[in-house]
Amino acid sequence: MLCISVEKFLFWKKIQLAKGGDQQSFAFLLDCIGGIPTGDLNSISINPKATLYLKKNLGYLESIWDDHLQKSCPIQYLCGITFWRDLKLKVTSKVLIPRPETELIIDIVFNKFRKRSEELFFAELGTGSGAISIALALAYPLSEGVATDIDQDVLKIATKNFINSSKKSNLKFYCGNWWLPLESFKGKLDLVISNPPYIPRDTYEKLPKEVKNFEPKVALLGGEDGLKHINEIVQKAPLFLKENGWLILENHFDQSEKVKQLLFKNKFTSIEIVKDLSGIGRFTIGRYK
């Protein structure tokens, strides 16, 4: 720990923020790498004559901030950490930074399966950092989950995140193309969740550089119309779900009507479009018979 005066710290902070960037990203850096919790930032400035302790020196923090500003690299990748619901997750450039809007998927599951003592067998297709599966494995401790991804390196990160978040072993990871690694679980799943790559090619090409240059293409691009992977997931879901099992999908802001039709065509019932906090039909869910 390095001890510095609050006065010096506040002066330095002002200079860093004057270079650009947003307060939230700067606070994230101070919290994750500097060891100053965001909640302490206001109280620190009340007494400039005091001292404070930093985990890393100002020069080191400044080099990360400069990288963030110059290259537009997301601060989460530079810090190697992100926060999602109540989880602290390791992230590298191999995995998508889990988004705040995706947090609602867990609430949708809570609405459908109200007892935490439920012994669910769930699968998540395309787990990335593991955020969704880990949250479910923790929330339903008697459940068993399987989480897949196409990339073995991604699964190493998800596995680390699970080990860091839980002492239990109720979540297993499998590598492979969508349903392929789950062949032995046909007809056994109570719940399948996926936030697959769903961005149409045209939109992908125009994504902001902090996304396009840093987040994995394989996690974002959903083919020409964005629905390539969603189609594949929905068409095979009936083979894997138990009777009355739920499929919960995240989709692009304008895809929910199409996904609804797709679920209908594949004989799902109780189909619903669930809006995110911005009022966008972000999730489409249905029950297999």
Ligand SMILES: C[S@@+](CC[C@H](N)C(=O)[O-])C[C@H]1O[C@@H](n2cnc3c(N)ncnc32)[C@H](O)[C@@H]1O
């Ligand atoms: C949009 S990201 C979602 C990650 C994580 N579930 C989340 O919500 O933050 C999609 C994930 O699907 C994985 N993926 C892409 N194509 C896949 C495929 N053909 N089979 C399995 N996983 C795939 C990507 O590697 C990526 O981790």
